Amino acid sequence: MDLSIAAILLQDGITSGAIYALLALALVLVFSVTRVILIPQGEFVSYGALTLAALQTQKLPGTCWLLVVLGVACLVAESARILRHASSRRRAWRTLPVLAGRFVLLPVALLGVTQALVQHGTVLPLAAQVMLALLIVAPMGPMVYRLAFEPLAEASTLLLLIVSVGVHFVLVGLGLVMFGAEGSRTTAFSDATLTLGSVSISGQSLWVIASSVVLIAALYVYFDRTLSGKALRATAVNRLGARLVGIGTAQAGRLAFLLAAALGAWCGMLVAPLTTIYYDSGFLMGLKGFVGAIIGGLGSYPIAAAGALLVGLLESYASFWASAYKEVIVFTLIIPVLLWRSLANPALDEGEA
């Protein structure tokens, strides 16, 4: 390997590392607020990328329909909850229309707009396409939380993890139904290339890295400086305590899922020009984000981001030397990491009584 190849691999590693870092942040966020280990995070990546790809090829993305279905299911679940209790039943005539608007009207409107765009063959500018794809995919996060996890909010981490795997099954299966088995690529955000000596850096890589840095900084400011971010952190530290001071833990969970789904979809749209995305590609990417997040013990944002960067670099160099074994190498990394964590923190845990 000469220096230029090393530099190319470095660039690749940092680019994918930045993606994994964003995913790792979303995972840490969701885990610390809801204790859910978000295995389906990767599906949001695929959905984001493939929704954008469908919009670019003038097809109606299946995710529009999925959003409507999820919304109706949420409305049914919420109505059942409201009508079960006498106190909330009295106000049902006011709350139900609001919920119907949020869960059904909005998705139906999105479906209508997208369908109209596709039928008229209107080509939106790229930024508008990205916005539309985000609007379609991101609300699925809180809806999934409402349907699958909210009824189990007090269950053990282990149970939530099993549910999470079940949701992953459903979303992967739906991904195949909606997008088929063929992969897609999208057009790059920018065609510019930057030449530094002998190395040329693609505009898309710059987009990836820059947006990761910006988002990570934005998340930092959000959690550290804003009241809503502090409320999320409080929920993470102590659910009951947060509830006692008036923080809605269910809302916090939905917000965390919204952020995670939006981050996931954004990641998908960032990588889709770099590599072909299939309906199940997101899963492995999400898991690599996990390896990074686990390096940070699922608790620390900066260590998780650094861990994810390490995973990206390791993967990039491993694919040069032993490309068939790159997945094996990346996922085996978790074993020494776990060993290190178990030596660093050998206390018996008592949480899961």
Add this chain to the structure above:
Amino acid sequence: MPPRLPEIPEAEPSASARRDPKLPPTSSHRNAFMKRQVPGIVLLAAILAVLPILPQPLQIPEYWVTLLNYIGLYALVALGLVLLTGIGGMTSFGQAAFVGIGAYATAYLSTQYGISPWLGLIAGVLLTALLALCLGAVTMRLSGHFLPLGTIAWGLSLYFLFGNMDWLGKYDGINGIPVLNLLGWHLESGRSIYYLIWAFVLLAVASVQNLLASRPGRAIRALKGGGLMAEAFGVDTAWLRVVIFIYAAVLAAVSGFLYAHLQRSVNPTPFGLNHGIEYLFMAVVGGVSQVWGALLGAALLTLLQDWLQNVLPKLLGENGNFEIIVYGILLVLLLQYARDGVWSYLARWWPTRPPAAVAPAPALPQRRRPQTGETVLQVERVRKTFGGLVAVNDVSFTVQAGEIIGLIGPNGAGKSTTFNLVSGVLKAGGGTVSLCGERIEHLNARAIARRGMGRTFQHVRLLPGMSVLENVALGAHLRGRAGVWRSVLKLNRQEEAQLMAEAARQLERVGLGAHLHEEAGSLALGQQRILEIARALCADPLLLLLDEPAAGLRYLEKQQLAALLKQLKAEGMSVLLVEHDMDFVMNLTDRLVVMEFGTKIAEGLPDAVRQDPAVLEAYLGGVDDELVVDAGEPA
């Protein structure tokens, strides 16, 4: 002046007199009238044995034999998961990878080297056990969710390894695996290997049942609560976790071996992560904490899968993997509405076998007891700091044999920390703790239990689904020796009888002799606290540590508890108790140690302590009226 406890009769009322008259007659009464029932496993074995060899119209067709074969293979893996997840409280999504190791080991050895498949089985099992040992040693100490995440990662790694190794045939796998030959029988047809598969399944069921009903089994069932309680009775929880992880992995490897010789070919697909998740799904559907749930779950899922594969494409078209969607939705709904699985519904109609009466058995050996007046516990200038906070500041006191010492103080005084330093849950930053002359401050809870300290917990830590008798027998863990092997093979009968007899004896001693076979969770709180004392007594302790034994008890329950402790003292037991309730300790203890802000402020006879100005200051803020000294507070 504090209100005085009413006089407590000197003689302990007999067990029958203490029993709550509302409770039904005890099971030992019913036993005599119950007939012995056929165990479920014998019944199942008989049904399974005749199914394929019935005369023609009744005989099951080949298709059903194939389904039953797969049910058996899956049940083996699910059974391991029941042990690991439902009973041990850990989860693995990577069992399919262990199945793969079992399958590839025999496939590779028998096709490349022509080695007998039975040696391939041994090789596969050994390889799996070794791998599980390494993985388990790394991940089992971690808290709940790291292990399953780890299993996802290495489940994927092994799948990609199988798929990329040239010598394992890459993604095409290995073909031409020889037919199994058992004592001259060629197990070529599905109908012939059927017997082998189900023999393995039934043996595995029996082995897990034997294991769970034994000394290590009780310890395994105590893992789920976090292990602190089990450690306090000398259970090496970290090692035990590794052991059941290996057990589950080996069951999976055996399933893989059978799979390879049933299919006669292997490729990586059935050993991927999705199948690992399906195995867990089977266990959850059937009932993840019941042995029979594994079989039921494997059967239900296999039949459902078979049905869905026929029905769904007709309904929804060919483009898609619809089963996986249905599976996922079912799994989520099941966990939301029926976490205990299907078996728990069936089990209600299943006749339960009456609990066996406790057979008389020779008593277990006992420790040498210290003579009255000998020092049992000596705490000398122990110190504990958390960051800048000095939680325990050079505290010293002693407990003599046959004494009841109370450790009291207002909230945040450092009582519980002192208790944890003595019992080995926390490590002291300085000072010494000696039990009967032996220094113990550097030892962990397990080693201290071995040296003769029995404890109870502030928040009762019982295994609510287990019988009172079994809960108490857990206390005698260190007095038995039977390990996993002897328990699985049922070579532990004599010791088991001794442990049970000892548990029954301690329950009689504390007055719970009428409740031996009830579920521990169904007892009232006062009885549960007394059960904890019986469990501690079962360890044959030199010193009994009680952590707020009266917290949350009603007045009468407190009286009963006080009477019990006096009885134990009369029998020569030494007791150190941490307590909030002043009335309770004033009339019970020989001496009191009073702490405030981590420092000992007074020590002496209860009446002297009550007059001590420093104590009054601590409790009442310096008021010198004849106010009632009562720090009793709800738990």
